[in-house]
Amino acid sequence: MQPDTDDIIVSLQKQWRLQAIVANVIWALAATIVIFAVANIFYQMRIWWLLPLLGLAVVAIFLLKKNWAITIPDVLVYLNKSLPQLQESAALLQKPIAELNFLERLQLAKVSEAMQQAQVPRPLGPQLLTAGGWLLAAMAVSLLLAMLPTANNSGAISTKAALSAIFSESDKLPAAVKFANILVVPPAYTGKASRRQSNFNLQVLQGSQVKWTITTGSRAAKLQLVFNNKNIVRFAASSQDSTTWMAQARVDSAGFYKVVVEGRTSELYVLEVTPDKPPMANIVLPKSGTIIETGRPPQVMLTGIISDDYGLANAWLSATVASGSGEGVSFKEQKLLIKNYNKGAGKVAMQQLLQLPALGMKPGDELYMYAQVIDALGQKTKSDVVVVTLQDTAGLMTMDGLVNALDLKPAFFRSQRQIIIETEQLLKDKGRLTVQEYNAKSNDLGIDQKLLRLRYGKFLGEENSIEIGEGHNEHDEPAGHDDHDEGPTKFGDANAILDQFSHKHDIAEDATFFDPETKKQLKATLAEMWKAEGRLRLYEPAAALPFEYKALKLLKDLQQQSRMYVAKTAIKTAPLKPNEKRLTGELDKIGQPLLKSDIKPANNNLPLRRLLAALATTNPVKIDAGTLALLQQAGTMLSQQATAQPALYLPAFRAYQQLLKGAGSYAGIKVLQKALQQMLPQPALQPYQTTMPNAANLPGLYFNNLQKQGQ
């Protein structure tokens, strides 16, 4: 019996070990797939990178998880634990029979029988299942990652893609240079860390300090950097044996450069500069032209955003209050702090309540306000100016609209104004007057108001003291009639004057020639006056005041309306006699101008266009004279474009220089053609002379024969 069970134990050990190994490999595979998928997003790895990755993962997992090191005792212990029928005697199955005593043999017989009947457990089954599950999950995740849109999916030429292509170029060191170390120190205010690189293609922030340290293979006499084929920066030897050199430059503008070692020039390297953008300031509220009406609290809520890419060095609100009018306007400028702003903040959302009286604003004043921001580089930006106006009721009282040359009859308008002034005076003097005096004055004012109302009533045909806008009674002369000599006519209103001197016995409404709108407004005015008079007569001048104001306002509006009218004037001129005089003038003194100009044809970039075509059939190492001449003419524009946009056009400029040297390649020609195609503007469309195929005047003969037949 024993050998059988012994076999079972050994085979179990082998089986379990195998299962553990398989589970670990599946784990490693899952990990590898996920790592590869993630890395592929950033580095675009080749597929055969999977193998070394897998190897690494397997080793790591086997070191971490020791479940594969299953020994016979491990198996026995596990069997004892999981099969109670073995009665903790599994070890006997393994012992040689000779070494067993009698009891042990008995037990062995029992145990081996139990062993053969027992259901052998599978301790590693769950592990295998989980590993498989993780593998499936890993595959799903990596598939999802692979389906993520990549940056350069579009066929369009993106500067970003071009840049990344250049900066990921394998490091091409200039000839004779053994080792290079380039230190890029961005401006301190950006807070970016300095970095070292050995690739000569640079992508730096504007204003960075760049320090090149170059070790040459042998002693060199002279090293220099040439920027944009113009500016030269010399290297200084920093070691005794003249093999280590250093140079430093501040980079402010994009372009390209090359390294010259003892007269030998390197290829051109890109110098891409990321500029510091100017700060931004934007006031969202209040809207420009905000008017704060009387009665509203004199305050505005200011909201807006100020920001900068490397932090704001300074920011404030500039508030200018303009007060007064005409020639007496005075300005007062104040700097206000922005509440949320802290020095160096990148982006601030402004939100603060401005109390206008605190700024010294009175009714009628205007506030001009903008936000001013300055970044660390000293670039300034102003936001748009917002204007806030505090409305002025006092404007109604001014004589502005009246005191001008056109308005000749302001007298009767003064009356309403006068009543208001006197009412206000009465209210002021209330303390000093006795009740009788006060009431008498109020009553007097009421009488004045009535007189005024009657005066205006006449324009509506009213001749009655109690009605408003009702039909008139011709024999009931109102008191106000005595004041006719004041000439209560509106300027230019001929009808009003006519009405004054004629009694018309028809409907009062139609007796005037006002349009219905004017009549309506005039009626409203009279109604206000009526109400004011009522309050005054009740000795309540304070209550009368609003009605007086309203009446004045309506009167002023009426006045503005009647301004539109312009009287006609008639002029008589002598009749024209065109047939007698026309075209009989003497023209001998009239000169005949003659202009002559020769315009050089507009620059249509003809040499570049011809070069573009010629390159199609050019052999890069054997350039014919015509193409060479075209190449030489193209130099200026190519170099300009390469300086302006090195990321796009520097490769083309490099290829161009190689071609000129006679060391070009077909790939270089393609790059150059592509750049030319992109940088050239679309040619202008112009009419041209059409051509007829040469046919020895055949159409001419045909035409002449036709003519002859026709005759």
Added chain:
Amino acid sequence: MSTYWQAGIVVVGLLMLAWLLWSEVKRPNRSWLWPRVLASVVAVTSLVLLAIPINISVAKTPGSNRQAILLTPGYNADSVGVFIASQQNNPPVFYLAGKGFTAGVSNAIALDGVRFLPLDKILQLHIFGEGLGDTELSMLSDLPVVYHPGKTPQGVQSISWSRQLQAGEKLTVQGQYQNNKNIAVKLILSAFNTVADSATIAPNSTTRFHFATVPQQQGNATFNLVSMVGNDTLAADPLPVLVLPLKPIAVLLLSSSPNFDTRFLKSQLGQYGYPVAVRTAISKNKYATEFINLPVTGLQTISEKLLNQFDVIVADATELAALPEKQLGAIKNNVSDKGLGLLIKTDSALKGRLFYNTLFSLTQTTIAAPETVAILADSSLVLPPLNMGNLLLLKSQPGVLPLVNNSKGEVLAGEALFGRGKVGLTTLPNSWQWLLAGNNRAYQQYWTWLLQNISRPTSLKRTIWLEDNFAMVDEPSTIQLSDTINGNNVIISGNTVAMEQHALLLFNYSGSVWLQKSGWQTIGNNSQQIAPGYVFAKTDFVAARSVIISLKTSTFSQSSKKNTLATTAANTKTKPLPLCWMIGMFLLAATFLWLEKKFL
């Protein structure tokens, strides 16, 4: 000629026969008379027939009444199998070796060319696949052909593009693409490695495509039509385009008063170096004149000599009507006899009995539409809206070709032939507003279209071109030369081609050449290059060429059907009678006559 000669021989033979018979009959010894007469006739007849060979028709060799199969690239093996099975006797199968394919049919015989087909043993030839080219078809002579086209290949089925442009003109490429794949194909017009235009061809479809771009180069260069599936390039076919430098036209502007239209047109043309002269009336017989890129000459009177310097006159109707009769006559003569262009601008109905008034008639628009879009009638080009207000319209009438329409299809500008020249008329008064609105391209398109159509054309001294649109490498290409001076030999890429003069059009010459290198070819006359031509490689536009070949083969088979009936009815062929028979008969007859005289 030959018939006279033959008749002579017959006459001589008859005379000779008459004399012989006369002497035989008159002979005193009348023995063997009839045999002698017969021998004489035979001798003379055989002599005559020696000089005039006769044809006899013979029945064709039995067993040649057979069908044969010729496989060409793109054939469908299944349909060949079906065809063979339908024939009683197994037809022989041939295929052309060297066409880059192997026959998938058993017992196929490889041939080095069509000329090796045993034509006399074949009664009807069945061609499978894309078919044969012109040269090969001509080798089949009148053999009846049945054509079984294969499946249309993937790729560009047909294509056309403007091969020769003037600077600034748009290159238009249109054609049809067949996609046999289950995946979309991206078609790209590539200009110097940049994408100029592109289209997507849906899976399993035949789609028309239309590309447009303005070429940047000056001279000859190739664009590429690239078809791609994902990142795989299926094909990149070259589109050769030649951009010619502009030939400026000389313009004379006559204006009745200073106006924007004249001013803008003058500066627009002048800034590109065009010769422009402007005459603006400022008072009665007083003119302001301006010369741009031209020497100063007198513009007071318009003379024939002055007009010879210009290609087109742009004039106000008012100014033209105010010209003295003699000067207007000079313009009329120059237009009708020398092809000068005259463009009239008018804002009111044409008055007076002037030579151009009869060509056009105008109507006033009833609807003063504020914004209308002008369309160039020919190239269906829509320009941005222009404020037109009250406007005159050209009535469409025979003899007037509309040039510019508004969006309702009403004609704003047109042209009419007048003698050898053209007279144009436009009623659009404010095209300069395009310039002010920044639509320079629209303004240029409008005036380019008008001036180009009307101006005096030049006659080329010499033109050379390759006749075939798809001139192929290693195939014969025809060169056409039109030259009034001399039709000397033409040199194309170093090969001298002898030119043959056209029998009737003496200034036309043509020649044939086999070019061995694809790409641009310099074509010249007397070592002076005139125009470049393009020769395509065997790998270019494979599908399109296959479609052309297939069409040609199909046409050939249609026309050869007539032959089928004729030859099968008379299953015979003609053959000259062998001369030895004649000699033998003559000798026999002569020997008999001699023997009879000597011994009998």
